[in-house]
Amino acid sequence: MNGIALKPGQVDVSHGPILYLEDVSVSFDGFKALNNLSLYIDAGELRCLIGPNGAGKTTLMDVITGKTRPDTGSVFFGQTIDLLQMDEPAIAQAGICRKFQKPSVFDMLSVFENLELALATDKGAWATLFAKLNGAQRDRIEQVLETIGLVELRSQPAGILSHGQKQWLEIGMLLMQEPKVMLVDEPIAGMTHQEVERTAELLLSLQGERSIVVVEHDMEFVRSIAKHVTVLHEGSVLTEGSMDEVQNDPRVIQVYLGD
């Protein structure tokens, strides 16, 4: 379960990309969810993935986070860490964190406790049993509460939050994990117009420090944040480029509008 050659926490990005996916194929009962897909994500970039339903966006995230094992291909984190040798918790601890399409926060726990669970720290069973928050960790949770605008709701159970607030809480949980790569699946579903704007600001402010991969259907939102867009279709990369380039690509138009 250990694909780490450098010290934990060290990712070799000296050649630029932080994620390398090469010739990745996944099939479910004969259906090719990913078909020889190759994709590189640079360190610090904000990348948007778009594509019609069934293009393989969620499967791609499943492969990167260890939920789904590809039939063929290779997936590397930096140049040295082979993600296919690691399971989900190991990948998460190495610094690849994921927000799910359906907001999945822990309804029974308070907002604060949700963030506390996500906190980057020793996640062994015994360490967790005796865990106590220190000052710096408390400050970090406060800081994230502020960033996601849920300071007042900190002691409320997460179950009572609105859909948009749950999305924010989940983004907050990502931040607590101090990730190097954030995979964000449909961050703005169920958000009001204002919330969408704040989400865009937040994601933009985070790039550079971390790499962010956003999957989103809302083209207006994608246009507002993305410099670089990758279009997936039938399990492979159809094209890549700026939003304008991509939107004017006849193949993309055909895929979205049909023949």
Next chain:
Amino acid sequence: MLLKNDKAALSVLAVLAAISLIVPVCNLVFAPGSPLYFSSYTVSLLGKYLTFALLGMSLDLVWGYCGILALGHGAFFALGGYAMGMYLMRQIGSRGVYGDPLLPDFMVFLNWKELPWYWHGFEQFWFAAIMIFLVPGVLAFLFGWLAFRSRVTGVYLSIITQALTYALLLAFFRNEMGFGGNNGLTDFKEILGFNSQSDSVRACLLMASGLILMLAFLVSRWIVNSKLGRVVTAIRDQEMRVRFLGYRVEMFKLWIFVFAAMLAGIAGALYVPQVGIINPSEFSPLNSLEIVIWVAIGGRGTLYGAIVGAVLVNYAKTLLTGWMPEIWLFFLGATFILVTVLLPDGLVGFWQRRLQEQKQ
């Protein structure tokens, strides 16, 4: 701190303290006929209920908090019981029917010449006391290690826990196993040098059961209120999500499962001297199902709900099996269905909701 603002937990603790201190003292101090006298029958009955309460509470940790519907939890109770039974057998010494100083009666009867290796050490109480939680703990560890690592969950896991206890039932029935086969271990004479049938020993056993239950309750409460407790609840609600937060879900399940198995073993060890026998029927899958029903009726995920459920259901069992034994299982089944349909949070959940409504 641990109990601040939790009236339900405090009242359960107070009742437990009263039962485990007042009842045995009154039994010993007052003469039969006095209004303050509790009969020895009551003492041993209450002692038995409290061991069931500990067993139910240990299942609540696994099922109510971690969402693992273990249908073989009785196996750990029985193993703890057998460990205690082995100690009690060794205490009989040469007072058995056959008068063999070393071999228990059933071994003489089977023409065994030597004490099997795994019976050594049990003449010492400290050794037996360790085995009482070590044996269930090791079995739970091996079983959980294999099951949780292969990500067996839900109904499949429930079925294999049931198979585990059934396999042990069949194994312990065999005379060759060296645990007394069908008849199990019984005819105990002494515990720690005292006559195990005497009133004062029964009173002490009730006291010990109550105190250990209270201690186990406080420790379990500390665990479920710790961060580990929150991870465990999170696993119950969204196992996949917890993995993506970087927690090794199987390790947390294993931790709570092994801890609960140890508590169940201790409960079994307290049960055996109070009823005077341990036999393979304790491994019966039906027993394990009954534990689940206690917890469901009392209310899951509160710890004290399981205690209340175990005591009430077993009290009803004592009453009904004395009055009309044939209807007991129908009654249990009907109650289980009614509670599941009408009171999904069990009796304590129902009371708590009533109290809240009154406040508003």
